[in-house]
Each structure stands twice: as structure tokens, then as C-alpha cells.
Amino acid sequence: MADRLEEDEMGQTRRKLALLPLSVVGLALTAGCVDEKIVFQDRELFEEPLAVAGSFLGYTDHTTKLTVCGNCHIEKQGNWEETAHANAWAGLQDSGAAQAVCEGCHTVGQLGNTVSDVAGYEATGEERYEDVQCEACHGPGLEHVQNPTDLTVPLAPLNVGVDATQGCGECHSDSHHPFVEEWNASRHGGGANRPQYRNREGCDACHGGEGALRAWGVNTEYLEKGQGDEIGITCAVCHDPHDATNEHQLRWPIDSRNVDENLCMKCHQRRAIPDLDNPQRGPHSPQGPLLLGENVGWIPPNFAYNDQLIRGTHGSDANAELCATCHLNSYTVTDPASGDFVFSATGHLFKPTPCVDAAGIPTADDSCGQNVTERSFDSCTSAGCHGSEDAALSAKLIAQARIANLVAELDDLLALVPATEFDNDDGIFTVAEGANFNAGLGDIVSSAVHNPFLTEALLTASIQAVEDTYGVPAPPALVLENILGSKITVGN
Numbered sequence: 001m002a003d004r005l006e007e008d009e010m011g012q013t014r015r016k017l018a019l020l021p022l023s024v025v026g027l028a029l030t031a032g033c034v035d036e037k038i039v040f041q042d043r044e045l046f047e048e049p050l051a052v053a054g055s056f057l058g059y060t061d062h063t064t065k066l067t068v069c070g071n072c073h074i075e076k077q078g079n080w081e082e083t084a085h086a087n088a089w090a091g092l093q094d095s096g097a098a099q100a101v102c103e104g105c106h107t108v109g110q111l112g113n114t115v116s117d118v119a120g121y122e123a124t125g126e127e128r129y130e131d132v133q134c135e136a137c138h139g140p141g142l143e144h145v146q147n148p149t150d151l152t153v154p155l156a157p158l159n160v161g162v163d164a165t166q167g168c169g170e171c172h173s174d175s176h177h178p179f180v181e182e183w184n185a186s187r188h189g190g191g192a193n194r195p196q197y198r199n200r201e202g203c204d205a206c207h208g209g210e211g212a213l214r215a216w217g218v219n220t221e222y223l224e225k226g227q228g229d230e231i232g233i234t235c236a237v238c239h240d241p242h243d244a245t246n247e248h249q250l251r252w253p254i255d256s257r258n259v260d261e262n263l264c265m266k267c268h269q270r271r272a273i274p275d276l277d278n279p280q281r282g283p284h285s286p287q288g289p290l291l292l293g294e295n296v297g298w299i300p301p302n303f304a305y306n307d308q309l310i311r312g313t314h315g316s317d318a319n320a321e322l323c324a325t326c327h328l329n330s331y332t333v334t335d336p337a338s339g340d341f342v343f344s345a346t347g348h349l350f351k352p353t354p355c356v357d358a359a360g361i362p363t364a365d366d367s368c369g370q371n372v373t374e375r376s377f378d379s380c381t382s383a384g385c386h387g388s389e390d391a392a393l394s395a396k397l398i399a400q401a402r403i404a405n406l407v408a409e410l411d412d413l414l415a416l417v418p419a420t421e422f423d424n425d426d427g428i429f430t431v432a433e434g435a436n437f438n439a440g441l442g443d444i445v446s447s448a449v450h451n452p453f454l455t456e457a458l459l460t461a462s463i464q465a466v467e468d469t470y471g472v473p474a475p476p477a478l479v480l481e482n483i484l485g486s487k488i489t490v491g492n
């Protein structure tokens with residue numbers, strides 16, 4: 001049994017390592033003896049790598065999947081062994097389609113880290129480099145392992161990009177797994193994203209990669225840390241590179257119904273209820289609370305906020321994966337004539353109903369029409385929820401029209417309310433200000449999908465409250481009954 005050094009006791013580790021930089025101490029016990037005999041053995045961590053390997057070390061023990069790094073970083077080794085990366089080579093071989101061109105992404109070498117010349121497996125063909133090991137992300141470890149306490153620590157990058165020569169995207173790319181291409185076009189990546197908030201205090205916890213990790217207590221070392229780079233919401237923000245506790249190595253589960261524990265909702269919950277001190281501020285990413293029907297909107301005085309009744313199907317237990325069901329829909333596009341593989345959509349555009357090109361491949365452009373030809377509504381049907389794409393589209397359009405109508409009526413009423421009711425500095429939060437917040441909630445087109453019943457109920461109750469408070473009458477034709485789902489009762 002190897003006397004492995006505890007990672008969380010780095011002080012002690014360092015002392016021992018200074019003495020034994022190239023070997024670990026093996027501790028053999030004679031089983032069953034009281035006066036156990038302790039035999040110390042030196043075991044080499046690695047054989048000298050070939051020069052063409054580019055200082056990559058790979059496995060100490062191929063059979064047990066003990067990486068050279070894992071001799072000292074025991075906890076990381078244990079966690080990594082549970083990930084799919086540790087089985088990438090077997091997965092490739094078992095596919096029956098393995099060939100040389102596949103190997104780079106299923107082994108350790110220049111892909112994923114800052115090295116660009118061919119190295120590791122592709123340079124040597126040695127089995128010690130099989131699987132996506134530590135050095136795939138961290139880069140070659142020879143220098144560090146020889147001098148662990150020097151400043152030559154191989155740090156993994158957080159940044160990724162379509163043209164980047166480092167990071168997860170070097171492997172998680174191309175038509176079979178275009179994660180990085182889709183991500184890059186999404187607003188978590190570069191597409192229409194707002195980089196100016198990535199490092200801004202008060203915003204960075206959700207708008208920036210470094211800030212989000214900090215806010216989540218991930219204070220580990222990575223390549224760009226503390227360098228002031230503007231890092232977006234990259235792969236390793238959502239995915240834990242080492243830990244497979246949650247499915248797909250996610251840092252937080254996607255099926256949690258707690259807004260502070262659910263991966264998406266941790267960020268998508270900035271302001272779902274009014275800021276009483278700043279009544280001018282409208283909703284800001286209210287999707288998490290709205291979907292669950294918890295702590296959302298201004299509650300009008302005549303509103304019966306019944307916990308059982310304000311949750312739509314989309315936020316109910318019937319939809320276990322919540323946001324991810326709709327926003328991370330993956331599917332394969334095949335050529336209709338031949339049935340041949342064309343493209344594997346990974347869902348990393350995060351678009352529930354993306355516009356598609358002529359072949360059916362999702363695009364980042366969102367300007368196409370709301371119809372089932374120009375868009376894919378596959379996420380609505382593949383989860384078994386809606387019978388057809390048309391049915392889902394029609395439900396959405398009805399809800400959106402109804403809510404837009406209520407918002408328009410509420411806005412008309414609010415225009416009749418004296419301006420003094422909207423004084424931001426009077427320290428009073430008025431019915432008009434509350435109703436205005438709810439109109440903002442209804443203005444967000446997706447509210448009609450995330451929770452049509454609650455949105456409608458808040459709007460109808462707000463209209464009633466504005467009428468009652470200010471004596472401004474809504475047009476008689478306006479139906480103030482909740483017609484979308486009869487899910488909610490508005491009391492008097």
C-alpha cells in the first residue's frame with residue numbers, strides 16, 4: 001500500500017517532497033502480525049519520457065489508472081477515476097470504429113492544454129498516455145514533478161474558444177460534438193454576451209467565469225486566475241473537471257428545486273421581486289424563481305398566493321431536469337435521403353427553440369419566424385411533454401398573446417396614475433410601482449413559457465389593484481379571469 005501524501009496537508013507534503021522529489025515511499029505491512037515489520041520501498045513515479053513526448057508523463061500504472069500526478073494529488077486522482085475521461089480509451093476501442101485519426105482526443109497530448117506541437121500519445125503511441133488524464137488539461141508535468149514546490153506548476157486553462165489552441169474545446173469540437181462551437185455562439189460564450197460586466201464588482205458573480213467560481217467557493221488555481229482576463233461562462237464554470245458526483249460532471253445539479261443549489265438558477269435569479277429601495281428597477285433574470293413559482297413578482301393586496309397553485313407544469317416534478325430539459329436539448333441531424341449522420345446538436349446554444357438551417361442544424365441567429373419549419377421545437381416533444389411541435393408552439397403563442405395583452409392594458413392604466421406615485425426617492429413603495437414591476441415580468445417574452453399561470457395571475461391582480469387604488473378603469477372588454485390554466489384563484 002502506497003503511503004500517499006494527503007493533498008489537503010500540503011505543508012507536510014512539501015516537506016516530504018523536498019526530501020523525495022522523484023519517488024514515493026511504499027509501506028508494506030505483514031498481514032496479521034502484531035509486531036508488524038515495516039519495509040520501505042522506493043517506487044519510481046515514472047519512467048523517463050521519450051524526448052518526443054514533450055515532457056508529458058501519463059500513467060505511473062496503466063492497469064490501475066494511477067496517473068503520475070495522482071501519486072501525490074490523491075483526492076484529485078480518486079475523483080478523476082470516476083469521470084468519463086478516465087475511460088476515454090476504452091470507449092474508443094469498444095466503439096469498433098477506432099482508427100488513428102480518433103486517438104488524439106481520447107488520450108493525453110497536445111490537445112486541451114497550452115502545448116501545440118504533437119506530443120504525448122500521438123508522438124509516442126505509448127499506452128501510458130491513453131485516456132484523458134490530468135495532463136490533457138494541465139499540460140506536461142515533468143518539471144513540476146521534479147520540483148513540486150517550484151513555481152512550475154502546470155495550471156489548466158479556464159478559457160476556451162473556437163480558435164483557441166487550449167482548453168476543453170480542442171477535443172469537444174467538430175460536427176460529432178460541437179460543444180465549443182455552440183457554446184461560443186451562445187450568450188454564455190461570445191455571442192452577444194456583455195463582457196463589460198465579467199469583472200465588474202456586483203456583476204461578476206453571474207456575468208463572469210472567475211467571479212462565478214469565486215462566489216461558489218472554488219478558490220483553486222488555474223492559468224488565468226487573478227490576471228484580470230475577462231473570462232466568460234466557460235465549460236469549467238458549469239462542469240467540474242475532476243468530479244463526477246453530479247451527472248455530466250456538473251458543479252451543481254440541474255434537478256434541484258432550490259434556487260441556490262440549481263446550476264442554472266444560481267445565476268438566473270438576480271431580481272425576481274422588487275427592490276423596495278430602488279422601485280425603478282425591474283426584473284433581472286427572474287427565470288429561476290418564476291419557473292418554481294417561488295418568491296417572484298410584486299404581490300398585489302388582493303392576491304391569494306397559494307403555494308400549490310402557482311406552479312406551471314414546466315416547473316413541476318413532471319419536468320425533473322427543469323431548465324435543462326428545454327435549454328439543453330441535444331439531438332442528431334441526419335440526411336433525410338440517405339439517413340446518414342450530418343450533425344450532433346449538443347444543446348450548448350442553450351436555446352430551447354433554435355432557428356435551424358435547411359438541413360435542420362440549429363443556428364445562433366434568432367431572427368427566423370415562430371413556426372415549426374424555421375425553428376426546432378424538438379425540446380418540447382422529445383421529453384414526451386407535448387404531443388407535437390405544432391401543439392407546443394400554439395400553446396406558447398396563446399400564452400404570449402394573452403400576457404402581452406394584459407401588459408398593454410396594465411401599461412395603459414399606469415399611464416393614468418399620477419407621476420408622484422412613481423417617485424423613486426420618497427421611500428414609499430406604491431401599488432403603481434409594484435404593478436409596474438409585474439408589467440416588467442410580463443414584458444419578458446419567456447415568462448409566458450416559464451410560468452404562464454403565475455405571470456397571468458400577477459398581471460390580472462395588478463390591474464385590479466391599480467383600478468381599486470387609483471380609480472382608473474380598465475376597458476370593460478378586458479377579461480380579468482385567469483384563462484390560461486385556471487390554475488390560480490385571485491381573491492378579493
Ligand code: HEC
Nearest residue numbers: 013014068069071072134138141145148149153154155221
Ligand atoms: C511528487 C508529488 C507531486 C506530483 C507527482 C505532482 N504534484 Fe502537483 N503539487 C505538488 C505539491 C507539493 C504542490 C504544492 C506546491 C506549492 O504550493 O508550492 C503541487 C501543486 C500543484 C498545483 C497547484 C495547486 C495549488 O494550490 O497551488 C497543480 C495544479 C498541480 N500541482 C498539478 C499537478 C499535475 C497536473 C501533476 C501531474 C503532472 C502533478 N501536480 C504532480 C506535488 C506533486
Ligand code: HEC
Nearest residue numbers: 084087088091105106112136168171235236239241248249
Ligand atoms: C484530450 C481531449 C479532451 C479534453 C482536453 C477534454 N475532454 Fe472531455 N471528454 C473527452 C472524451 C474523449 C470524452 C468521452 C469519454 C468517454 O465517454 O469515453 C469526454 C467526456 C467528457 C464529459 C462526460 C460527459 C458525460 O456525459 O458525463 C464531460 C462532462 C467533459 N468531457 C467535459 C470536459 C471539460 C469541461 C473539459 C475541459 C475542462 C474537457 N472535457 C476536456 C475528451 C476531452
Ligand code: HEC
Nearest residue numbers: 091092095097098099101102103105170171172173174177
Ligand atoms: C476532436 C476530438 C475527437 C475526435 C477526433 C474523436 N473523438 Fe470520440 N469523443 C470526443 C469527445 C469530446 C467525446 C465526448 C462527447 C460527449 O460526451 O458528448 C467523445 C466520445 C466518443 C464516444 C463515446 C464514448 C462512450 O464511452 O460512450 C465514442 C465511442 C467515440 N468518441 C469514438 C470515436 C471514434 C470512433 C473516433 C474516430 C472515428 C473519435 N471518437 C474521434 C472527441 C473526439
Ligand code: HEC
Nearest residue numbers: 197201202203204205206207266267268269270284285286
Ligand atoms: C445573481 C446573478 C446576476 C447578477 C449579480 C447580475 N446579473 Fe445581470 N443577468 C444575469 C443573468 C442570468 C442574465 C441573463 C438572463 C436574462 O437576460 O434575463 C442577466 C442579464 C443582464 C442584462 C441583459 C438584460 C436583458 O434584458 O437582456 C444586463 C444589461 C445585465 N444583466 C447587467 C448587469 C449588471 C450591470 C450587473 C451588476 C450591477 C448585473 N447584471 C448583475 C444575472 C445576474
Ligand code: HEC
Nearest residue numbers: 069070073076077080133134137156157220221222236241
Ligand atoms: C478536464 C480537464 C482536467 C483534468 C482531466 C484534470 N484537471 Fe485538474 N484542474 C482543471 C481545471 C480547469 C482546474 C481549475 C478549476 C477547478 O479546480 O475546478 C484544475 C485544478 C486542479 C488543481 C488545483 C487545485 C487547487 O486547490 O488549487 C489540481 C491540484 C489539479 N487540478 C490536479 C489534477 C490532477 C491530479 C488530475 C488528474 C488526476 C487533474 N487535475 C485532472 C482541469 C482538469
Ligand code: HEC
Nearest residue numbers: 160168169172179180183188233234235238248254324328
Ligand atoms: C451554463 C452551463 C454550461 C456550460 C457553460 C457548459 N455546459 Fe456542458 N452541460 C451543461 C448541462 C446542464 C449539461 C447536461 C445536459 C442534459 O442533461 O441534458 C451539459 C452536458 C455536457 C456534456 C455531456 C453531453 C452528453 O450528453 O454526453 C458534455 C460533454 C459537455 N456538457 C461539455 C461541455 C463543454 C466542452 C463546454 C464548453 C465548450 C460546456 N459543456 C459548457 C451545462 C453547461
Ligand code: HEC
Nearest residue numbers: 187188192193194206207212233263264267323324327350
Ligand atoms: C455563472 C452564471 C450562470 C449560470 C450558471 C447559467 N447562466 Fe445562463 N446566463 C448568464 C448570464 C450572465 C447571461 C447573459 C449574458 C449576457 O447576455 O451578457 C446568461 C444568458 C443565458 C441565456 C440567453 C438569454 C437570452 O436572452 O438569449 C439562456 C437561455 C441561459 N442563460 C440559460 C441558462 C441555463 C439553462 C443554465 C443552466 C444550464 C444557465 N443559463 C446557467 C449566467 C449564467
Ligand code: HEC
Nearest residue numbers: 264265268287288291314322323326352353444445446449
Ligand atoms: C418548458 C421549457 C422551458 C423551461 C423549463 C425553461 N425555459 Fe427558458 N425559455 C423557454 C423558451 C421557449 C424560451 C423562449 C421564449 C421565446 O423567445 O418565445 C425561453 C427563454 C429563456 C431565456 C431568454 C431570455 C428571455 O427572457 O427572453 C432565458 C434567459 C431562459 N429561458 C432561462 C431559463 C432558465 C434559467 C430556466 C430554468 C429556471 C428556464 N429557462 C426554463 C423554455 C423553457
